[in-house]
Amino acid sequence: xxxxxxxxxxxxxxxxxxxxxxxxxxxxxxxxxxxxxxxxxxxxxxxxxxxxxxxxxxxxxxxxxxxxxxxxxxxxxxxxxxxxxxxxxxxxxxxxxxxxxxxxxxxxxxxxxxxxxxxxxxxxxxxxxxxxxxxxxxxxxxxxxxxxxxxxxxxxxxxxxxxxxxxxxxxxxxxxxxxxxxxxxxxxxxxxxxxxxxxxxxxxxxxxxxxxxxxxxxxxxxxxxxxxxxxxxxxxxxxxxxxxxxxxxx
Amino acid sequence: xxxxxxxxxxxxxxxxxxxxxxxxxxxxxxxxxxxxxxxxxxxxxxxxxxxxxxxxxxxxxxxxxxxxxxxxxxxxxxxxxxxxxxxxxxxxxxxxxxxxxxxxxxxxxxxxxxxxxxxxxxxxxxxxxxxxxxxxxxxxxxxxxxxxxxxxxxxxxxxxxxxxxxxxxxxxxxxxxxxxxxxxxxxxxxxxxxxxxxxxxxxxxxxxxxxxxxxxxxxxxxxxxxxxxxxxxxxxxxxxxxxxxxxxxxxxxxxxxxxxxxxxxxxxxxxxxxxxxxxxxxxxxxxxxxxxxxxxxxxxxxxxxxxxxxxxxxxxxxxxxxxxxxxxxxxxxxxxxxxxxxxxxxxxxxxxxxxxxxxxxxxxxxxxxxxxxxxxxxxxxxxxxxxxxxxxxxxxxxxxxxxxxxxxxxxxxxxxxxxxxxxxxxxxxxxxxx
Numbered sequence: 239x240x241x242x243x244x245x246x247x248x249x250x251x252x253x254x255x256x257x258x259x260x261x262x263x264x265x266x267x268x269x270x271x272x273x274x275x276x277x278x279x280x281x282x283x284x285x286x287x288x289x290x291x292x293x294x295x296x297x298x299x300x301x302x303x304x305x306x307x308x309x310x311x312x313x314x315x316x317x318x319x320x321x322x323x324x325x326x327x328x329x330x331x332x333x334x335x336x337x338x339x340x341x342x343x344x345x346x347x348x349x350x351x352x353x354x355x356x357x358x359x360x361x362x363x364x365x366x367x368x369x370x371x372x373x374x375x376x377x378x379x380x381x382x383x384x385x386x387x388x389x390x391x392x393x394x395x396x397x398x399x400x401x402x403x404x405x406x407x408x409x410x411x412x413x414x415x416x417x418x419x420x421x422x423x424x425x426x427x428x429x430x431x432x433x434x435x436x437x438x439x440x441x442x443x444x445x446x447x448x449x450x451x452x453x454x455x456x457x458x459x460x461x462x463x464x465x466x467x468x469x470x471x472x473x474x475x476x477x478x479x480x481x482x483x484x485x486x487x488x
Numbered sequence: 489x490x491x492x493x494x495x496x497x498x499x500x501x502x503x504x505x506x507x508x509x510x511x512x513x514x515x516x517x518x519x520x521x522x523x524x525x526x527x528x529x530x531x532x533x534x535x536x537x538x539x540x541x542x543x544x545x546x547x548x549x550x551x552x553x554x555x556x557x558x559x560x561x562x563x564x565x566x567x568x569x570x571x572x573x574x575x576x577x578x579x580x581x582x583x584x585x586x587x588x589x590x591x592x593x594x595x596x597x598x599x600x601x602x603x604x605x606x607x608x609x610x611x612x613x614x615x616x617x618x619x620x621x622x623x624x625x626x627x628x629x630x631x632x633x634x635x636x637x638x639x640x641x642x643x644x645x646x647x648x649x650x651x652x653x654x655x656x657x658x659x660x661x662x663x664x665x666x667x668x669x670x671x672x673x674x675x676x677x678x679x680x681x682x683x684x685x686x687x688x689x690x691x692x693x694x695x696x697x698x699x700x701x702x703x704x705x706x707x708x709x710x711x712x713x714x715x716x717x718x719x720x721x722x723x724x725x726x727x728x729x730x731x732x733x734x735x736x737x738x739x740x741x742x743x744x745x746x747x748x749x750x751x752x753x754x755x756x757x758x759x760x761x762x763x764x765x766x767x768x769x770x771x772x773x774x775x776x777x778x779x780x781x782x783x784x785x786x787x788x789x790x791x792x793x794x795x796x797x798x799x800x801x802x803x804x805x806x807x808x809x810x811x812x813x814x815x816x817x818x819x820x821x822x823x824x825x826x827x828x829x830x831x832x833x834x835x836x837x838x839x840x841x842x843x844x845x846x847x848x849x850x851x852x853x854x855x856x857x858x859x860x861x862x863x864x865x866x867x868x869x870x871x872x873x874x875x876x877x878x879x880x881x882x883x884x885x886x887x888x889x890x891x892x893x894x895x896x897x898x899x900x901x902x903x904x905x906x907x908x909x910x911x912x913x914x915x916x917x918x919x920x921x922x
Contacts (some may be wrong), residue, residue, distance in 0.1 A: 289870075311875045329895075
């Protein structure tokens with residue numbers, strides 16, 4: 239599904255990713271853990287197509303195709319979805335208008351027929367019900383005045399509607415209370431399938447109790463320092479990132 | 489006339505010649521026209537060294553003076569009005585003007601009567617005494633030229649709460665460049681209410697020079713909702729003035745959407761003469777190519793406890809230039825005034841320009857007044873968020889621009905059909921932008 243090979247990236251002359259290599263297979267849930275500043279969020283932005291970064295080397299293949307040449311909207315249509323750590327508020331853009339525009343733009347890009355309004359409404363309402371999103375939230379401007387938990391639920395609602403192949407969750411647990419964490423995690427778990435992969439970025443092992451990973455990767459200094467199974471997350475929770483920071487310093 | 493000797497540019501001389509030729513043919517009292525032209529001629533066409541016209545140098549922009557448009561034939565009228573009005577879906581009772589002359593008029597709804605201006609001028613209609621209620625506008629060049637040349641228009645007398653909407657449609661359709669001077673007087677009696685739509689249209693490629701003035705004299709507790717659309721052609725030089733003289737406990741709103749004209753200058757004078765009134769002035773401007781749009785606003789708070797809200801949004805593409813000059817004056821007696829003025833521009837190209845000049849002049853000590861002006865680009869992070877959801881850049885930009893303008897287009901507009909028609913104009917502009 240996703241293969242990242244020797245990725246090197248900078249922003250304003252500062253190296254953020256330094257030879258990162260990572261593979262996520264179909265149906266796999268991979269977790270990336272690491273200390274602050276290790277480049278985790280940058281990795282998610284680069285996969286999604288943010289233009290602020292200079293890619294100096296390497297490639298990102300989605301189903302064998304290098305997506306680095308694509309614009310963000312083309313990557314979205316190809317199946318990449320980034321659930322933002324801080325979803326943006328867009329005053330004046332009605333949530334439903336946005337959802338429909340996004341869904342139909344992707345369908346057009348894939349040469350599929352656009353959804354009719356009744357089809358669209360049904361899809362949104364079903365997804366919203368599963369995520370315990372009240373209807374009045376859908377009537378408001380996108381993310382405006384939403385609580386942290388509501389914003390994260392809205393991200394997962396978008397994920398459920400857009401049905402991406404490669405889902406990246408950037409610190410989805412930040413700002414969530416325990417109940418919201420459960421609802422969001424259940425929303426994610428309901429989307430798991432053998433044709434979809436997840437890359438879950440988090441500081442803490444807590445999220446991984448809810449979204450159980452198949453693989454765990456430790457990222458520091460702009461690359462993957464260690465990979466293992468889900469038990470690696472527990473080990474990190476006990477020992478912290480000190481060892482990896484030490485390696486960084488060395 | 490000695491004052492004419494002070495005129496210097498060929499355009500000013502041409503205006504003087506035009507006035508000399510036309511004044512005896514225009515309806516009504518020639519003396520008041522001469523006074524008005526005199527006020528213009530004393531200073532001539534305003535230029536960049538005149539503070540109020542610093543960013544819209546009319547002397548430089550008006551090199552040629554178009555002759556006054558002639559009265560169109562019936563066939564011309566039929567052709568000009570065959571295009572459906574933007575507000576057709578709102579089904580207003582419409583008075584249409586073609587080439588500055590009254591062309592057709594629907595029956596007016598209960599609570600409002602309409603007298604053609606040419607007729608009112610000729611017969612010396614008593615309501616005409618209310619013209620010029622906002623005296624500060626008198627010396628203004630565009631207003632004075634309109635007063636000198638006004639050819640037709642309408643006097644609307646609103647005596648009750650009017651159901652539905654009334655529309656004034658101005659179409660300049662003649663093939664050669666022509667000047668029009670239209671004047672509308674809206675006298676709203678106490679407790680009366682009206683929703684008034686106003687559209688200005690002209691063909692592309694012809695350098696028409698429409699100059700329109702709409703004056704509102706609003707009685708106590710009356711309600712006025714006014715929406716204006718500039719959909720003039722791409723060569724037009726459009727001057728427009730709104731004056732509003734407000735009584736006590738009035739609810740008044742005027743909104744101007746600019747989607748046309750090569751050069752437009754829209755001036756608003758709003759005077760709070762009675763206590764506890766609410767007045768809102770809003771505007772949305774969409775510019776591309778070499779378009780230039782100026783909004784100049786003077787709000788005078790003379791009475792206590794009034795609230796004024798001014799919101800302007802400008803989307804500027806190409807080499808377009810937007811100008812906003814807004815001044816709120818608060819007189820010593822106008823305690824408890826609450827005034828807020830905002831002008832925000834989004835520049836969509838490297839070559840667009842926005843000039844913002846907000847001013848407050850406050851002589852009362854117990855007031856709340858604020859003004860703000862912003863100028864920026866579309867937010868890259870918002871664009872990325874939308875694109876990461878699959879929207880191609882033009883669609884993502886369009887969504888953000890639409891939401892940006894939407895606030896000024898729809899906020900406080902208690903009329904869904906009119907709102908939809910205006911947002912349709914925004915969408916058409918975004919589509920043309922590509």
